[in-house]
Amino acid sequence: MEWDLPQLRALVTTVDEGTLEAAARTLHITPSAVSQRLKALERTVGAVLLSRSRPVRVTEAGKPVLQLARQLGELTSRTERALGASGGTLLRLAVNADSLSAWVLEALTPLAATTPIEFVRADQDDTAELLRDGSVMGAITSQARPVQGCRSTRLGTQRYHAVAQADFVARHFTDGVDRASLSAAPVVVFDEHDHLQDTFLRRHRIDPATPPHHVVPATAEFGEAVQLGYGWGMLMSSQFGTGERRVRAISGEPPERAPHVDVTLYWQQWELRTPDLDEAARLIRRAATDALEGAQPS
Template sequence: MADWDLGQLRALAAAADLGTFDAAARALHVTPSAVSQRIKALEQRAGAVLLRRDRPVRPTAAGEPLVRLARQLDALTADATRHLAGDATVPHVTLAVNGDSLATWALPALAPLAGDVALRLVREDQERSADLLRDGSVMGAVTSQAVAVQGCTVEPLGVMRYRPMAAPAFVDRWFPDGPRAAALAVAPVVVFDAADRLQDRWLRARRVDPARPPRHLVPASADFAAAVRLGFGWGMLPAQQSDADERAGRLVPLTDDAVDVPLHWQQWSLRTAALDAVADALRAGARAALATPV
């Protein structure tokens, strides 16, 4: 078993977090030369280059597990200090959560922890959030990836069910005869960003080339729903965002079918009281808000 030097690991993580050796040195209250020497010593110990010396510096594939280890050791050290010394410092937990979950069920689920845990929330697409776990940027993630990242555990949370929704006036204008393929090929569509594939999946199921209809990019969950409600285009919305507007007549479904996105909770395998509390809160919130896979 390798015996890693904590000071060297902290220098590596600080450089990866802050982007330069100078910034890492200021954070650690040492000289840039000391940071450089510690990282070089760690690279010799690991037998691999751990940082790309670009601007900003970035961990290599070999460096990512050690950056994650450094952050995990800091979290465990802080947790032990609070328990042994009666430290009243509020622990920090950094999470990656997809925008739709943040805008609907995740924040209410986490709200009871607001006085006990300082949450650092990173909004990231559910298909890409596992990358942040892999490089150690976050301690846990709501993600669509069912295979555990190395050094992490994974469990299913439930399903976010998306339906194609639009404003009634939009439907009257673009789909007077229903959402037929010819109409879908020209009707504007709202997408979250360039990586959003939900609308594409639904169009392909109807034999429509997703590249054909004009697109509005609206990269914020609440604004995305507002754009659909205002008639910019049609879009896939989760029930948690569309149900009230549908009951009020502000939105109508194009069809009754849906696209299901299974969500999972992945977290570091280590256990801290704060991370356990976050995981418990998200499990409870998901049970109340998400659909059960069919």
């Protein structure tokens, strides 16, 4: 099968920009030209690659072609840099919000000095799908099994503690942590993809839809909402707060002794070796040794 680089570039740009019109502006061609390139690519493959919705969506047949297109784009950019051309390929990485905020952003600072990076935020249970459909080159994920065409490395375990503001604990868990108190006490969740609190509630045989919910979809503000007494939530130790803001275990003990949920994280990346992607992997593995439980020294 003969691959045409402009056609593959049109596919990647259309997916990234969301519409043919936006892709045309980025590629400095007309929307008609973008459409023609996509149709020609689909004829080559013999399948529809994109659903022409707004934004466009990659079909199952389009996912491996999109991954190939991104890999060829990275190889092309790598060769151009070796020959002295300026610029670099955008490094797209899928990272869960907690890891991004707590340690990944700082870890990749040295790489950001030379390589443009786009972080795609998604729950750790969902980031592997972004690798699978070719949207990203690397991902921090809870999935151990390598996505096809990728390799997987265990990073370590992120521990989340069931905690709340001291007054909230005294008000809602006076008689201890049991089905009755957990069913009635308000809970803070990150978004509809946040299953940490659900996991804890199910351990106590409680339907997660039972207690009242507050939704706070930002890492810093999520921790602050728990510290302020909106409800109880699963926090990392870095979110416990200090002084009057320091939270307590919902059982009333110090937060470090709170009931917890552990999430094991893995780094997955393309099998295709590129210097930027390998450097991202090295920096992430090194940072994980300090940030996560049970991480192996890099």
